[in-house]
Amino acid sequence: MGHQISRRTLFRTASGLAVAGTLGGALSACGGGTGAGSTSSDLTMIWWGSDDRHAAYKKALASFQKSNPKIKIRETYSGYDGYFDKFNTNIAGGSAPDLLQMDTALVAQYARKGVLAPLDSYVGKTLDLTGFSKTLLAAGTVDGKLYGVPSGIGVNQLTVNRSALEELGLKLPDREWTWADLREIATQVHKKSGGKTHGVDDGGGGTLQAFEVFAREHGETFFSDDGKELGFTSETLQEWWEYWADMRKANASPPPAITSAAHNDLTKNAVVIGKALFTFDSGVYGAGGSITDAQLDFLPTPQGDFSGAREGNFVNGGVLLSATKASKKVADSVKIMDFFAQDETAIKDMQLLRGIPPTEKARNLIASGLTETDKLNMENADYVAQRVSKASNALPAPVPPPQGADQIWDLLFQSNLAVAFGKKSIKAQLGEFFDQAAGILGG
Known part of the structure; x- marks a missing residue:
């Protein structure tokens, strides 16, 4: 998956089309569910990506658990194919994960079905979003509430x-x-x-x-x-x-x-x-x-x-980190979101593997270790983001796409x-x- 992870990424494959087509039925049938946190002492976290992304996530999460030994994380990861099919099945069976990597193309549908937990009450407390622009946060915002923390800057x-x-x-x-x-x-x-x-x-x-x-x-x-x-x-x-x-x-x-x-x-x-x-x-x-x-x-x-x-031009949020509403470990999931958003170790571990980092602080932290082409990519994304933020005639960021x-x-x-x-x-x-x-x- 590219650095510039867009709202259309989901629909690049036939499996993505199948996910989008079956989403409404799967969620209608789920009836809420109890969440993984109610049946396991561990916090369950899922994501999709390449082998490099898997390794970076695991390395960063190992650092997080050293500083937070009471939070035990059970990791599940895969490629994109079948990821949301399995998530829908888990929701329907009452075993949804506590924390998941969410696609910006689907966040509105899951949020409106009551699957995701709103995060607004944590912002400014245990969730530090300093440096995140309003236009970037719009990628995880549905009907005025925040349901996902963007991983990076996506630009066209x-x-x-x-x-x-x-x-x-x-x-x-x-x-x-x-x-x-x-x-x-x-x-x-x-x-x-x-x-x-x-x-x-x-x-x-x-x-x-x-x-x-x-x-x-x-x-x-x-x-x-x-x-x-x-x-x-x-x-x-x-x-x-x-x-x-x-x-x-x-x-x-x-x-x-x-x-x-x-x-x-x-x-x-x-x-x-x-x-x-x-x-x-x-x-x-x-x-x-x-x-x-x-x-x-x-x-x-x-x-x-x-x-x-x-x-x-506009800025979207790469992939998101979201918590499930039925989980009993939302507060702990938020701590992990905060870790990926602001911790220097996590930022350096992830590099560009979840998109161009969302804050200037994060981009500065990784700049020296990038390849020449990565630097050019990040410079252009940064340029677009700054131009959009300064534009007086730009429309608001696009709403999450409908079904x-x-x-x-x-x-x-x-x-x-x-x-x-x-x-x-x-x-x-x-x-x-x-x-x-x-x-x-x-x-």
């Missing part, structure tokens, strides 16, 4: 094959670039490479948060606050699809066959296979390292280049692909998209 950015860009005699664009600048550099890549390489992968549908940034630049959100409607207009989506149609026509972006093949398969990403030099997909470089040997660099999602454009969000996001991808393959005109696809989206959200 482009990953760039900088070495190949420089070989073509082109320079990395400035961080204050616009969509027009992206069009220009992407067109130049195709020209300078003699037609062998496109500039940027097709963002028309597959790069979900890129469109979300674009909509926010127009003062619109992806979903309405109550999650019952889309928050953007057909005019904005039309402008977006027309931009990418022009990019494909100019060979600034690759043809639809490449875009289709890369859907949910990072090994076929246009940058990874050498068909583009810019990609919106953060998974190309992550906590497990890079899946390409190229020297990478990072840029914010471009800014709007029209009069009145707003700051569209059905996975279907909407897939519909956006498939709709753009239908236009790209010439199966539908933009006008025809717009009507179909909004009709189907209304049915999904209203169902």
